[in-house]
Amino acid sequence: MLFQLYSGVAGTQLLGWLLVFAGLVILNEIGRRTKAGGIAVFMVIPALLTVYFILAYCGLFGGKENLTVKYMSGWFHYFKLYAATIGCIGFIMIKYKWGIGAKEWFKPWPFVIVAANILIAVVSDFESLAKGGMNGGWWVSNEGVFLYGGWWNLLNGLAGIINIFCMTGWWGIYSSKNKNQDMLWPDMTIWFILAYDVWNFEYTYLNLPTHSWYCGLALLLAPTFAAMFWNKGGWIQNRAFTLSIWCMFAQVVPTFQLSKSFGVLPSVYAGAGQTSALDMYDSAINLYNQGITHGPEVDAAIQGFGITANPTAQGVVAVLAIVINVLVFTAIMKRAVEQKKNPYKNEIWVGTKDFEEAMARAE
Numbered sequence: 576m577l578f579q580l581y582s583g584v585a586g587t588q589l590l591g592w593l594l595v596f597a598g599l600v601i602l603n604e605i606g607r608r609t610k611a612g613g614i615a616v617f618m619v620i621p622a623l624l625t626v627y628f629i630l631a632y633c634g635l636f637g638g639k640e641n642l643t644v645k646y647m648s649g650w651f652h653y654f655k656l657y658a659a660t661i662g663c664i665g666f667i668m669i670k671y672k673w674g675i676g677a678k679e680w681f682k683p684w685p686f687v688i689v690a691a692n693i694l695i696a697v698v699s700d701f702e703s704l705a706k707g708g709m710n711g712g713w714w715v716s717n718e719g720v721f722l723y724g725g726w727w728n729l730l731n732g733l734a735g736i737i738n739i740f741c742m743t744g745w746w747g748i749y750s751s752k753n754k755n756q757d758m759l760w761p762d763m764t765i766w767f768i769l770a771y772d773v774w775n776f777e778y779t780y781l782n783l784p785t786h787s788w789y790c791g792l793a794l795l796l797a798p799t800f801a802a803m804f805w806n807k808g809g810w811i812q813n814r815a816f817t818l819s820i821w822c823m824f825a826q827v828v829p830t831f832q833l834s835k836s837f838g839v840l841p842s843v844y845a846g847a848g849q850t851s852a853l854d855m856y857d858s859a860i861n862l863y864n865q866g867i868t869h870g871p872e873v874d875a876a877i878q879g880f881g882i883t884a885n886p887t888a889q890g891v892v893a894v895l896a897i898v899i900n901v902l903v904f905t906a907i908m909k910r911a912v913e914q915k916k917n918p919y920k921n922e923i924w925v926g927t928k929d930f931e932e933a934m935a936r937a938e
Contacts, residue, residue, distance in 0.1 A: 577780070577888050578788055579840050579847060588788070591837035595789050598824075599797035599817045606663075606816050607806070608755050610671060617663040617819060621656075624823060628653075646829040646856065649718045654695070656822035662688035662815045670750050670758040670812070683745040685760060685811050690739045696775070699782045700732035706869050711886055713877050714869035719860030720785055721877050723843050723884045727893035728781055734774045734896040741767050741903050744922035749937035751809070759808035761933035762922040768799055768810055770903040777892045780841055785852035786825070788839035789832050794821050808933025845885035855880065 668676030707724020
């Protein structure tokens with residue numbers, strides 16, 4: 576089992592997941608279907624939130640007791656929020672051909688922003704490996720999370736690096752010919768999406784475990800669902816939009832995914848029982864603020880919750896992530912050799928069902 580669902584709260588845990596999934600799908604549609612929707616969701620709202628964050632850190636809106644200040648002050652949360660939002664703005668400029676978005680040299684922007692985000696995740700995996708050791712060990716992150724680092728982080732970090740090279744046809748970026756003018760990347764077929772989703776789920780499962788029920792499952796399935804059924808070729812746009820939306824929500828309402836009613840713990844926290852992610856956060860951030868990130872004190876703190884490490888699922892998914900990414904990369908190189916093409920300058924999935932369905936929508 577990947578996650579621990581308990582009979583007393585399983586109903587609200589499942590309801591929370593469905594609400595997040597549906598909310599991401601709906602808000603993605605609002606952001607992509609009209610210029611006004613895109614501007615509102617990815618420019619106006621982030622600008623207003625930025626003012627809110629600054630004022631909260633200056634003492635307004637509850638000051639130190641403000642939920643964002645108290646639970647989401649780590650640099651990584653803000654980096655993900657603004658990196659995803661900057662990516663979205665760039666995608667909007669490409670889809671509507673605004674300013675540099677109409678330039679040929681700007682077409683690889685989707686590759687650049689995705690590759691940068693993958694590399695940041697890879698660094699997190701390698702950090703966890705260094706803190707936990709190859710054989711596995713508990714440590715505390717600056718986000719206030721007990722992590723169990725080990726060889727699975729090494730495999731997943733390598734899978735992330737390979738995943739960067741599974742992105743092909745960097746200049747093959749188009750706008751759809753319908754009124755939505757979706758940004759399309761036809762060479763980003765189901766094979767890349769599968770490789771990315773498995774790798775990224777494992778990344779969240781290893782490095783954001785108390786959030787992974789939502790930012791791992793719901794957040795990855797929402798853009799894939801939309802790309803499968805109605806936005807062919809638009810997966811990367813869906814992914815960026817939903818990621819930005821989720822980061823905004825998580826930054827403002829952090830206790831939603833940490834609460835006992837809606838939060839779900841992964842199986843690595845064996846024996847957690849009814850312990851909430853919020854209880855664990857308070858203990859972990861207290862250790863971190865004392866400068867204690869690993870060692871006997873961290874082990875004692877996690878054991879105090881009755882928790883013992885069960886990294887079986889972490890290891891299994893890590894193996895899947897690297898195997899799938901190696902297979903996809905091998906398929907890409909095989910097609911590149913057969914077609915005598917550079918897979919990054921040229922589109923290599925021409926003739927496949929996914930590619931042709933996406934190209935049928937392109938201008």
